[in-house]
Amino acid sequence: MESRNREHYLTAEKEINMKDFYDVIKRRAWIIILLTIVATVGGFYLNKLNDNPMYQSSARIIVGPDSQMQTLMVVIKDQIIMESVIEELQLNKTTDQLASQVQVERVDDSQVISISVTDAIAKQAAAIANVTATIFKNEVGTILGFDDVEVLSEAKESPLPINENTNKAVVFAAIFGFATGIGLVFLLDVLDGTIAKNKELEEILGVPVIGVISNMNSKRKVESKSKKSKVIEVRGDAVDIK
Numbered sequence: 149m150e151s152r153n154r155e156h157y158l159t160a161e162k163e164i165n166m167k168d169f170y171d172v173i174k175r176r177a178w179i180i181i182l183l184t185i186v187a188t189v190g191g192f193y194l195n196k197l198n199d200n201p202m203y204q205s206s207a208r209i210i211v212g213p214d215s216q217m218q219t220l221m222v223v224i225k226d227q228i229i230m231e232s233v234i235e236e237l238q239l240n241k242t243t244d245q246l247a248s249q250v251q252v253e254r255v256d257d258s259q260v261i262s263i264s265v266t267d268a269i270a271k272q273a274a275a276i277a278n279v280t281a282t283i284f285k286n287e288v289g290t291i292l293g294f295d296d297v298e299v300l301s302e303a304k305e306s307p308l309p310i311n312e313n314t315n316k317a318v319v320f321a322a323i324f325g326f327a328t329g330i331g332l333v334f335l336l337d338v339l340d341g342t343i344a345k346n347k348e349l350e351e352i353l354g355v356p357v358i359g360v361i362s363n364m365n366s367k368r369k370v371e372s373k374s375k376k377s378k379v380i381e382v383r384g385d386a387v388d389i390k
Contacts, residue, residue, distance in 0.1 A: 172337045187326075205277045208261065208300040209298065230247050233246060278303050
């Protein structure tokens with residue numbers, strides 16, 4: 149009978165109610181806390197390593213009604229204009245690198261063209277946008293024979309990056325660490341072969357548990373600590389053991 153009960157217990161699925169969940173998590177809560185902290189710290193440093201703020205500034209020019217907008221927009225990023233901007237600002241960039249930082253677009257089907265520049269330095273982004281607009285205004289007449297171009301507004305230094313850090317990596321890392329900790333705790337509980345409850349022992353043995361014997365090691369520690377103050381009766385006399 150005992151063998152049959154043991155076999156039944158080992159093959160049966162383990163039923164876990166809400167209290168069991170709480171007990172499992174409480175027993176190994178330090179694992180969840182540790183993994184959450186480690187993951188959060190890791191996410192924080194990863195977020196810092198990838199934190200490269202970029203700033204954008206825009207200058208606007210206005211062209212005459214008889215202009216060929218698409219042609220003018222292409223010329224703004226042409227090698228001739230980019231070389232002049234690099235020379236004017238003494239930039240350590242190639243013309244292709246500078247052109248990749250410049251975005252040219254028409255504003256709402258009007259005669260206004262926006263020249264936007266993105267750079268890791270806010271002041272430099274504004275400077276490149278302004279110099280590009282000015283050089284284009286001065287050189288477009290020579291290149292296309294068209295001089296009906298005016299600078300409408302200058303670029304201003306932007307105080308805020310366009311890719312402002314939102315700490316999403318930190319939040320994701322904290323959630324990942326917490327979820328991993330929960331999963332690990334329940335995995336360890338499944339792999340743990342020790343009997344933690346009287347109910348489990350009763351199912352294995354098939355008999356009710358009458359009493360529980362406490363840990364003997366704990367008793368010995370308590371007895372060792374209280375040995376000096378223990379009083380023993382010897383032949384009717386009380387003797388203190390020092």
